[in-house]
Amino acid sequence: MAVETAVLQSEWTKIRTVSSTVWTLASAFLVTVAMGAGLSALTNATFDDMRAVERATFDPTLISFSGMILGQLAMVVFGVLVVGTEYSSGMIRTSLAAVPQRATFLFSKITVAGGLAFLVGLATSFVTFFLGQALLGGHRASISDDNVLRAVIGAGLYMGLIALFSMGVAAMLRSSMLSLGILVPFLLLVSNILSAVPKAKEVAQYFPDQAGSKVMRVIPDAMNSEKAPYGPWGGLGIMALWVVASLLGGYLVLKKRDA
Amino acid sequence: MIELEGLTKRYGTKIAVDHLSFQVRPGVVTGFLGPNGAGKSTTMRMMLDLDNPTSGTVRIDGKHYRDLAEPLKYIGALLDAKAMHGGRSAYNNLLCLAQSNRIPASRVGEVLDLVGLTAVAKKKSKGFSLGMGQRLGIASALLGDPEILMFDEPVNGLDPEGIHWIRNLMKALAAEGRTIFVSSHLMSEMALTADHLIVIGQGKLLADTSMADFIQQNSRSFVRMRSPQQERLRDVLHANGFVVVEAGHGALEVDGATTEKLGELAAENGLVLHELSQQRASLEEAFMQMTAAAVEYHAHGTDVHGGAAAPGPQWGPTSEGA
Numbered sequence: 001m002a003v004e005t006a007v008l009q010s011e012w013t014k015i016r017t018v019s020s021t022v023w024t025l026a027s028a029f030l031v032t033v034a035m036g037a038g039l040s041a042l043t044n045a046t047f048d049d050m051r052a053v054e055r056a057t058f059d060p061t062l063i064s065f066s067g068m069i070l071g072q073l074a075m076v077v078f079g080v081l082v083v084g085t086e087y088s089s090g091m092i093r094t095s096l097a098a099v100p101q102r103a104t105f106l107f108s109k110i111t112v113a114g115g116l117a118f119l120v121g122l123a124t125s126f127v128t129f130f131l132g133q134a135l136l137g138g139h140r141a142s143i144s145d146d147n148v149l150r151a152v153i154g155a156g157l158y159m160g161l162i163a164l165f166s167m168g169v170a171a172m173l174r175s176s177m178l179s180l181g182i183l184v185p186f187l188l189l190v191s192n193i194l195s196a197v198p199k200a201k202e203v204a205q206y207f208p209d210q211a212g213s214k215v216m217r218v219i220p221d222a223m224n225s226e227k228a229p230y231g232p233w234g235g236l237g238i239m240a241l242w243v244v245a246s247l248l249g250g251y252l253v254l255k256k257r258d259a
Numbered sequence: 260m261i262e263l264e265g266l267t268k269r270y271g272t273k274i275a276v277d278h279l280s281f282q283v284r285p286g287v288v289t290g291f292l293g294p295n296g297a298g299k300s301t302t303m304r305m306m307l308d309l310d311n312p313t314s315g316t317v318r319i320d321g322k323h324y325r326d327l328a329e330p331l332k333y334i335g336a337l338l339d340a341k342a343m344h345g346g347r348s349a350y351n352n353l354l355c356l357a358q359s360n361r362i363p364a365s366r367v368g369e370v371l372d373l374v375g376l377t378a379v380a381k382k383k384s385k386g387f388s389l390g391m392g393q394r395l396g397i398a399s400a401l402l403g404d405p406e407i408l409m410f411d412e413p414v415n416g417l418d419p420e421g422i423h424w425i426r427n428l429m430k431a432l433a434a435e436g437r438t439i440f441v442s443s444h445l446m447s448e449m450a451l452t453a454d455h456l457i458v459i460g461q462g463k464l465l466a467d468t469s470m471a472d473f474i475q476q477n478s479r480s481f482v483r484m485r486s487p488q489q490e491r492l493r494d495v496l497h498a499n500g501f502v503v504v505e506a507g508h509g510a511l512e513v514d515g516a517t518t519e520k521l522g523e524l525a526a527e528n529g530l531v532l533h534e535l536s537q538q539r540a541s542l543e544e545a546f547m548q549m550t551a552a553a554v555e556y557h558a559h560g561t562d563v564h565g566g567a568a569a570p571g572p573q574w575g576p577t578s579e580g581a
Contacts, residue, residue, distance in 0.1 A: 002361070003328055010359035017351040018344065090342040094399060097307045097336055098359045100325045258310035 007099050007108040015082065015112055024078035025120045028159065032071025033128045039066040040132035047139055051224070059222035060141040061151045064132020068155065068216070069188075071124065072162050072209070075117060076183050079166030082113040083250070084176030093259050102255045106171065110247060114164045121159030125152050147218045147232075154215030154236060161236070162187075165208055165243045171250025174257075205229070212239030260285055261306060261334075261407065261440065266315035268301050268462070275301045277462035278315065283440045285406065288433045290453030290470070291442040294550050298462035299442040300338070303411050307336055319407065331360040335400030336409040341392060345385025349376055349395050352384055353402060362403055370398040390421040397428070407438040414448060426452055446546035450474070460550040477545030482513045482521055485534035495528050496521075510534065 015021050043063050047055070086092040099105040129152045133140040141148050170179040187209055194204035204210055205228055214220075214235035220227045228235060261283040268276040276298040283289045293299050304310040306317045308324035319327065319334055327333055343352045353367045371380050374394040379387070384395060393413065400408055410429070414422045429452055433439045443449055449456060449470070456473050458466040466473065481504075486492045489509055496503045496513060501521075504512040513521060518535050525532050 006329075006361045007359050010355045010357075013351065013355045013358055014344075014347075017348070017355070018346045020346065085344060085346075089344045090339060091344045092342075093304070093307075093309050093338055094342040094356065095359075096309055097338075098331050098356050100308050100327065100330055256311070258304070 003101075004104060004108065007104055008112055010099075011109045011112040014109075015116065018085070020081045020085070021078070021116075024074050024081065025116070028071050028074035028078065029120060029124045029127070031074055032065075032067040032124050032159075033131060035067030035070055036064045036128040036132045037067075037135055040064050040135040044135060044137045044139060053224045057219055057221050057224050058139065059217055059219040060133060060136050060139055061129065061148050061218045062216055062222045063136065064129050065125070065151075065155050065216045067128065068158070068213070072159060072187065073184055075121070075159050075163045076166045076187065077180065078117060079113065079163035080170045080176050080179045080183065082109065083167045083170035084174075084179055087174045088176055096259050103251065106247075106251050106254055110164065110167055113167060114160060117163035118157065118160035121163075122153070122156030124159060125155035128155070141218065145218070150232065151216050151218050154232060157236060158212045158215060158239070161212055161239050161243050162209065165239075165246050168243065168246025168248075168250040172246065172253050174253065201226075206238060208239045208242035211235040211242075260320055260438070262318045262321075263302075263306070264316050264318075266302065266305060266317060267313045268298070268305060268310065269313040275462050276305070276312075279459065279462065279464055280315075281457050281464060281467050283407075283438055283457075284455065285438040286433070286436050287454040288429055288439040288441060288452055289455045289457060290449035291440060291457050291459070292446060292449050292546065293442075293444065293459040293465075295444055297444075297459050297550070299444075299459065300411055301462075302459070303336070303338060303409060303440075303442060306409065307334075307338070309338075329360040329362075329403070331356065331362065331403030331405060333403070333405050334407040334409065335403060335405040336411075337393070337396040337400045337413055338409075338411045339396070343384045343392070343395060343399075346383055348381050349384050349387070349398075350380040352395070353399055356399055357402055360403055366402060366404075370401045373401060374398045389416045390418060393417060393421065393425075397425070405437075408432060408440070410439070410441040412442055412444070414443070414445075446543045447541075450542050458546070458549060465549055473545075474542060477549075478540055478542055479514070479545075480537070480539045482516055482518055483534060483536050483538045484511045484513060484521060484525075484532060485509050486511075486525070486530055486532050488530050491528070492525065492530050492532075495524065495530065499524060512538070 040063055086095060096105060129143070143149055143152065166179065166183055169183060170176060173179045191204060191207050191209050194200040195210050211230070212235055214228050214230070215232040217232065230238065263282070264280050266276055266279040267274070279302060291299055301310060305312050306324070317324065324330060349371065350367060353370065354364060357364060357367050368377070371377050374397050376391065376394055376398065379391065384392065387395060397413070400410070413425050417425065429439055429441060441452065453470050456466060456468055456470050457464070483506065484492065489511065493503055493511060496511070501516055502514050504514070506512045518537055522532070522535050
């Protein structure tokens with residue numbers, strides 16, 4: 001146990017002594033909050049222009065999380081860089097010479113970085129929620145409404161999970177550039193496009209981001225969208241399985257391949 | 260003590276390290292010598308359990324590297340000067356490593372002082388010159404005050420002052436009774452620092468010998484003679500029981516004789532000498548001969564006298580009598 005504590009401390013030092021930690025996490029927070037606030041205010045101003053069916057399924061909580069689509073990318077960059085810079089800098093050889101137990105090394109790193117991502121994620125989701133609701137005026141939801149607290153906590157967990165998923169991908173691909181080159185277009189384009197295409201969306205709804213983001217909905221068919229065949233926690237569970245798979249994959253690559 | 264047993268690394272069909280077995284003994288500087296591409300770095304990475312051997316084992320004081328709880332306290336290594344995060348300061352780079360092995364933070368300042376980087380301790384390491392990076396790498400190797408130290412080509416790319424510093428450091432560390440294992444592709448460098456020598460070529464062990472023995476066996480000393488009366492000179496030498504080797508261009512090489520003796524002999528027989536000189540094959544030549552068969556990347560078209568394909572005068576030993 002002593003070894004694990006020491007390695008956790010070491011990984012914490014690694015994270016707090018590089019500037020990328022601050023700017024990625026600050027971006028995740030600011031982008032999500034600012035974009036959520038902007039769209040909430042816009043929605044409030046144009047509420048009467050929405051179609052009746054959209055008004056009927058209006059989900060003020062989900063609206064305030066609109067910034068997540070971009071904010072999550074900063075979380076992805078954080079997750080990718082935490083693992084990827086070990087490889088791009090060559091530090092990985094020094095790190096593994098100091099901590100040759102691959103599981104201890106990788107899971108200490110993921111514990112520290114993941115914990116930080118969850119904390120920032122939760123702070124982001126609460127601030128985003130309250131600011132967004134304030135700007136939604138008469139259309140706002142209250143944190144005490146049914147399922148709202150679940151959605152807000154879920155949104156924070158989503159941000160943490162997307163960071164963990166990115167760490168696993170970076171550990172598998174062993175390259176920041178390659179990981180970002182795959183994850184960013186996937187989250188920004190591929191996943192969203194496929195979930196709008198008939199047939200393809202049957203598969204796409206099980207993608208990590210699509211499944212996980214359902215937890216942010218208070219109304220299952222929010223904004224006249226289709227209901228998912230799983231519940232909000234079920235969706236987050238699907239995302240968690242993706243995270244486990246990517247971290248396991250990352251661990252196996254680290255264990256089997258030459259550093 | 261580091262023990263390698265049948266260590267083998269295969270990349271596809273290519274064997275980088277081929278059944279390497281040797282021991283690195285404590286208290287001496289062991290030089291690990293081989294031409295570029297001989298498998299030195301691969302071997303060292305396997306010793307640190309960074310690369311997985313195809314077969315064979317490495318034991319550090321009887322243990323597998325992966326079973327060492329705090330390995331930096333047993334063995335410190337400089338593999339590549341760039342193996343640090345450039346965005347982190349020198350101090351913080353070392354602090355992460357120290358913490359992972361429960362080495363007190365005060366030790367970080369000590370090793371920075373030891374390698375002369377105290378003034379730039381708070382600077383990001385990406386701005387470091389090659390020499391400073393090398394010093395930082397050495398500081399990280401010394402962090403755990405380990406009994407065993409490994410350096411992969413530590414003088415590569417350093418200026419003369421840096422080379423001098425590393426040489427003295429290695430000698431000082433060995434004098435403290437530590438085990439030093441240092442690789443190089445330069446025999447001359449090894450001759451200055453190493454007590455024991457392990458030579459590999461194409462991943463195979465070519466020699467495992469003390470430096471003194473290697474010098475004794477490989478630096479042949481002989482006398483070179485040239486004379487317009489070469490035939491007669493040779494007969495005279497033969498008649499006096501000397502072993503004569505024809506060296507080409509009218510020169511003879513005589514083993515086991517002094518210039519005085521041979522000069523007097525020539526005079527007694529009224530022979531004209533154009534040359535009478537003591538020669539010593541350098542260690543570099545001995546090393547090159549040993550590894551010649553095993554050099555992987557031969558320079559092609561080395562004939563500088565008008566190109567490889569062009570017919571012309573050639574002075575290689577094989578062209579004699581052509």
